Amino acid sequence: MIWPEGVYSRLEGGLGNQLFMYAFSRALSLELQVPLFLDSHHGFERDHRYRREYRLDNFKIKGTLLKKAHPFVGFEEKRPYRWLKKVSKILPLSISPLLEEERVRAMGLESLVCPRRVIVMGYWQSERWFLPHRIKLLEDFRATQELGEKALTYLQGVSSCDSVAIHFRLVDFKDVLDVKYYHKAIEILKEKLGSFRVYVFSDSPLEAVKTGVLKDLDYTMVETDNEIDDFQLMSLCHHQITANSSFSWWAAWLNSRDGKKVFAPQEYGFPIEIPESWLTLSS
Numbered sequence: 001m002i003w004p005e006g007v008y009s010r011l012e013g014g015l016g017n018q019l020f021m022y023a024f025s026r027a028l029s030l031e032l033q034v035p036l037f038l039d040s041h042h043g044f045e046r047d048h049r050y051r052r053e054y055r056l057d058n059f060k061i062k063g064t065l066l067k068k069a070h071p072f073v074g075f076e077e078k079r080p081y082r083w084l085k086k087v088s089k090i091l092p093l094s095i096s097p098l099l100e101e102e103r104v105r106a107m108g109l110e111s112l113v114c115p116r117r118v119i120v121m122g123y124w125q126s127e128r129w130f131l132p133h134r135i136k137l138l139e140d141f142r143a144t145q146e147l148g149e150k151a152l153t154y155l156q157g158v159s160s161c162d163s164v165a166i167h168f169r170l171v172d173f174k175d176v177l178d179v180k181y182y183h184k185a186i187e188i189l190k191e192k193l194g195s196f197r198v199y200v201f202s203d204s205p206l207e208a209v210k211t212g213v214l215k216d217l218d219y220t221m222v223e224t225d226n227e228i229d230d231f232q233l234m235s236l237c238h239h240q241i242t243a244n245s246s247f248s249w250w251a252a253w254l255n256s257r258d259g260k261k262v263f264a265p266q267e268y269g270f271p272i273e274i275p276e277s278w279l280t281l282s283s
Contacts, residue, residue, distance in 0.1 A: 006035040008119045009063075012043025015055045015227060016246025017123050019141065022056055024124035026063065026140065027133045028099075034116050036063035058228045061140045084119070125246065126273035127253065141254055143232055151229035154199065154222055158236050161197045164189060165237035166219075167248035168202035168211070175269030177244055178283030182213040185241045185263040185281060192261065193239075201234050201248070244268040252278070 009025035011018050022038070029036040038061075040054035057065075088098035094113045101122020104112065124130075130137060147155060157163065166185075170176055189196060198219035202208040205221050224230050227247075234240065234251035239261040242248035249272065252262045262278040274280055 003117070004035070005116045006037050007032065008037045008039060008066075008117075010039045010043050010119065010121050011054060011056070012052070013123070014052055014247065015231065016248075016250050017125075018054070018056055019250045020123050020125050020246060021120070022061060022063075022140075023130040023133075023137055024122075025120050026061075026137065027130035028112070028114075028118075028120065029063075030133055030136070032114075032116050032118075038063050038065050040065055055228075058144055059140060060142045060144055123246075125249075125271060127275055128273070138254065138256065141250075143228060145228070147232060148225045148229050151224040151233055154220065154224075154233055155236070157197065157220065158199060158233055162193055162195065162239075163237040164193075164196050164198045164239045164241060165234040165248075165251065166198055166200055166213075166241040167234065167243040167245060167251075168200070168204070168208040169243040169245045169248075170207045171203040175244055175267075177265055179211045179213055181265050181281050181283035182211070182241060185279075186213065186217070188263070188279070189239065189241075189261065196239070199233065199237055201230055244270075246272065 007025050007029040009021055011021050013021075025038075026036055038056070040056075044053055084098050085100070088096040088100070089103075091097075093099065093104070093107075095115055097115065097117065098119045098121065099112070099114050101124055104122075166182065196218075198214065198217050200208055200214065200219055200221045202221075205223065208214070208221075222230065222233060224233070231247065231251055234248060235254040237255070238257055240248065240252035240255060241263045242252050242265075244265050244267070249264070252260075252264075253275070255262070262275075264274045264278050264280050266280045266282045
């Protein structure tokens with residue numbers, strides 16, 4: 001291979017998945033004591049269905065964003081990852097140039113031994129891959145821009161009261177959560193907190209109201225100019241009721257308040273692990 005030693009992370013998907021990929025790759029680069037390189041080209045060029053884009057430039061992340069002229073990018077153009085996958089399957093992980101989450105999970109590995117020049121592929125949706133580096137990741141995932149004008153109108157309320165972020169994912173998603181999940185979480189919060197104010201984050205505010213979950217609650221429907229402002233406000237709330245979404249998973253994980261209460265569904269519809277301190281509920 002002709003590129004320098006380092007962890008090369010092939011990014012793709014929405015914001016939440018990009019955060020998972022970065023978190024694992026960043027942790028691995030720290031463990032191996034090598035630079036981190038981020039490939040923001042190929043994972044998005046092939047996303048013809050959702051047309052997602054690289055979003056980590058909204059955070060104070062570390063690592064080198066690869067340019068088109070970089071030898072690694074040129075390698076992908078000449079020898080696609082599918083070729084590399086075939087080669088890597090016959091090699092032990094300790095010398096394989098490709099580290100795939102699917103293979104690691106199948107082997108049931110809790111720790112990794114890999115070369116100091118490695119390409120990372122997968123979503124790595126579990127904090128066990130990066131929890132020892134939480135402090136650094138909290139720094140990396142600070143936003144580069146201040147909250148927008150609309151978002152600032154919610155900031156004082158989110159910060160000053162016992163605020164609860166509730167996330168609904170309702171549009172273009174086959175595994176919409178049953179409202180029973182939200183009702184259970186609300187009832188537990190009433191028992192534990194007494195009074196609180198709900199801040200609603202939803203891809204369809206009107207449909208969120210129609211669910212009936214918000215009935216008789218003191219709530220505010222959050223509407224900002226972009227998803228980064230939504231993400232920041234969600235993480236600033238004192239407590240979170242997450243959807244089956246990596247987006248709200250990360251907003252809750254970045255909440256550093258002592259005594260926070262986080263609720264997550266038992267079934268997501270995709271493989272993701274919930275931190276032990278969170279309360280999982282069935283629908």
